[in-house]
Amino acid sequence: MKKILILFANPKNTSNLRLDEEVREIKNTLQLSPNREKFHIITESAVRIDDLTRFLSHYQPTIVHFSGHGSGTDGLVLEDNSGHMQLVSTQALAKLFDLFQLQIECVLLNACYSKEQATAIHQHIDCVVGMNQAIGDRAAIKFSIGFYTALGAEKNYEDCFHMGCTSIDLQGIPESLTPEIKIRRRRYQTALPLNSVESGRDNGICNNDKAWQNRSVSIGGNATGSAIITGDSSTANIDFQQVSLPEPASVNIEVELNALRQILAELESSDRRKIDNAIADAGEEIDKPHPDKNEVGKALERAFHYAKKAEGFASAIAKLQPCLARITAWLGTN
Template sequence: MSVFELSVDRAAGSGSYGVQVVRSPAGEAAADFDVDVEALLAQREPIQAALLASSAATRGRLTSVEKPVRDLGTELFAALFSSPGVAGRYQASLAMARDRGEALRVVLRVNPPELAALPWEAMFDAEAGGYLCRSEPLVRRVPVPGALTPLSVTAPLRILGIVSAPRGLAALDVDREREQLEAALRAPIGAGTVELTWAPAATWEAIQELLLTERWHVVHFIGHGDFDVDDAEGILALVGHDGRVNRVSAGSFADLLREARPTPRLVVLNSCASATSGAHDLFSGTAASLVRSGIRAVAAMQFAVTDRAAIAFSRAFYIALAHGRGVDEAVHSGRVGILGTAGHTLEWLTPVLYLRGDNAHLFSITAPLSAPAPAPALDEPVAREEPDPAGPPPGHCLRTIQGAPAGWWKRNLVLGGASVPFGPDGRVLATANGDKTLQLWDPATGRRAGHPLTGHTGRVWSAAFSPDGRLLASGSADTTVRLWDPATGQPIGQPLTGHTDWVRSVAFSPDGRLLASGSDDKTIRLWDPDTGQLIGVPLTGHTGRVAPAAFSPDGRLLASGGADRTVRLWDPATGQAIGLPLTGHTDWVRSIAFSPDGRLLASGSDDKTIRLWDPDTGLPAGQPLTGHTDWVWSVAFSPDGRVLASAGNDKTVRLWDPATGLPAGPNLTGHVYPVRSLAFSPDGQLLASLDVAHTIRIWAPVTPR
């Protein structure tokens, strides 16, 4: 790509400024210019109002809404390009780039901080009749010595999301902010090219732990920022120990990010639409500070932005980035994405990009490593270890299975268990994968049992075996449920359609006559697995995404949990809700499980606790089970009901005595990444756990103390 680079600084010996063409296909040039910076900065508030108004502007209102933006843009363009020397080099560079069939990357090095706060992205070329950044990628660059090479990344691109809402600042709807970014990334997450994980808290300590223990490529920050004029440095507002503001300088935040290995190459700063101080959240200054502190690239929203525009930008930006585009091209794609939200929107000028060095390609992204060749089928001879006659000690890891198919952390693992057995001996477990497939495994050998099951067109979120083991059901980001023959790996019938969003959970009734599916569309649907037909109408009541669903052992109850922080009970025969929602959790309910006798219901949550409920009364059964130091992703009862296992982001599997609520044994440690899924074998002699690094661990039997 051709580059046209301008350096802007104070002119020597005068109160004016100087612009210099330091690199272009057409040569160099220089000129001085004068601007009334205070008058231009005073236009930020009316520009902000114009941007938000433009998202709903009709054709008749467009001229009056756009006028302040175009007037400011014309003045900014004239400041840099009014001299014949600079303008001539620019026009010649454009022509040369067009002859080569290339875009012309326009690079600005704006050194005076008062000028850096101006929205140069609004520059309007009156002669050409268009905004510069609408036609060419526009980058704000911080020069550094030496060449910076792209980071080699095996997909997916891992994004750490941070929502900071300290007390005392404009309130943020944390759930809405999360849902907004997840909605923006739904397509690349479903395709397996992007992975998004939310920090459990926006404190210095929580972020540091995540940076030290996991690998991140991008940090996406949603919250408040400022620019300290006295110290000439940007500020980010994290959450302090007391829940109030912890003002962190951009330099300190860069030091924090360097705790990660490798350091994240990109930071995205997203001003929040719910904040009313957009004109003062000068993220452009913070972006420049972060890049000067060593971060390769920072994309920021220099004005408050509507939800629609933020979603459109993030979607197009991350899709472009995940497919190998330069970050400058990705920002340009984000602008084009915003254009599609409303016919006359001006919000495309809100994003600003700061780049350290010349290379806009931050990542060299390759597809996930191919899986090893399929293992022999289960009926073929395989080498097996001779068991110790005395049996392994409780909590002992019997086997580690490496290299489960590459995919996102939200995969689900299913091992034939009390309510969903696969054969009487529990010889098969299944993983639902981020590469749109399911895989069967032999837990005794750690080998694949046949080829991957293919057919879904999006990430597979969940899987469940029918009670007789003759069916395997799966739910996917493609919004469908599919049925499979585990013996042959072939799909059975057509996909079950009806959901309008990701299907996060599937569960068979104990008699196998019903299949339940829970979805991000906030509904549960019941299906006849023999015919694939929908039974009744969708079960509605949840006000957020439905994550887990489970039948009671006698099949008379169906439980569900979700993003609305509640557990709900249903009568599957009528589709009616039973009683009031079970409340007490303070964050997402990620997992639920009935005890084998049906007298207890366990739920695990992002609030780091497990709760036990009496499903007959809907009341809590004792106090919350505490011990996990991060989100609880999975809960499972042993077949005899004497042990409850839980797994979480803290990389541990924990064992509980459900009768007392006390630990039932030592924590099972060994995973080096967060653990997302658990299952007991039908005889209770095995416990399987799966972490985000695609490692399955098989543990020895455990019993309460």
């Protein structure tokens, strides 16, 4: 059963929205679905900042739907204890959803100018919908009706999004391009290696003793050359000998990214999902007709931020080096 948590806020000192009507339409839409027993709707109104963590922890939803006001770069509008407007920042929202990324599949921000929050949350949640400009009540309600009609028919989230946009268009409302979806299709799923620490038994090492695992890595010089690894059982010092990079045009970036993905998939890490998300984001950008190399670079930087903390990262350096050299060439200054 998918739990749908609908949160809405309309503080006293903000313009009045038809939020009750939107909630009613969502409930009616799913109630009419032949698959209605597969969904459980929970609604919470007058949401305050402290409520967010409480509700996400208590209800453990699959889908989080927020309706209310957005404020662009300033964040989303919630309520304070007296019912007046209080903003929650984009960065804080991203950190919050990071904590629930294993349970939440989709976040829908049905609020004006919420595109920036959707982008930030998408670092951790595979599917996020936001609005790239102001959206009127009618359009917001019709989008919800279309989205949950498709969900009730057990369509995937991307199809639900398109049904929502189409529902706006069918009503002749000129706002069908206002919703935007950020989705990670996970074409390359990776799994944690089973019993990855079992190899220690072959060397008479007790699996309860973690002292032998690589924890400290020191990298010096230029990371585009060949690696020389030295050190003892708990630390590794890695020096690099500088080499020439290939011509950017000679690099097949799709092949190199896939190779990078496979190498990082061998690492045992509690941040596995974060690494996979970042690599998937890089792949999604590369698939575009004109990829933004800066976006690819930032996604890979995020992947290595988590990967370098993984057990066995030092021993993977030698395999990573040639792949990283070619990716570095393709990225250039990015």
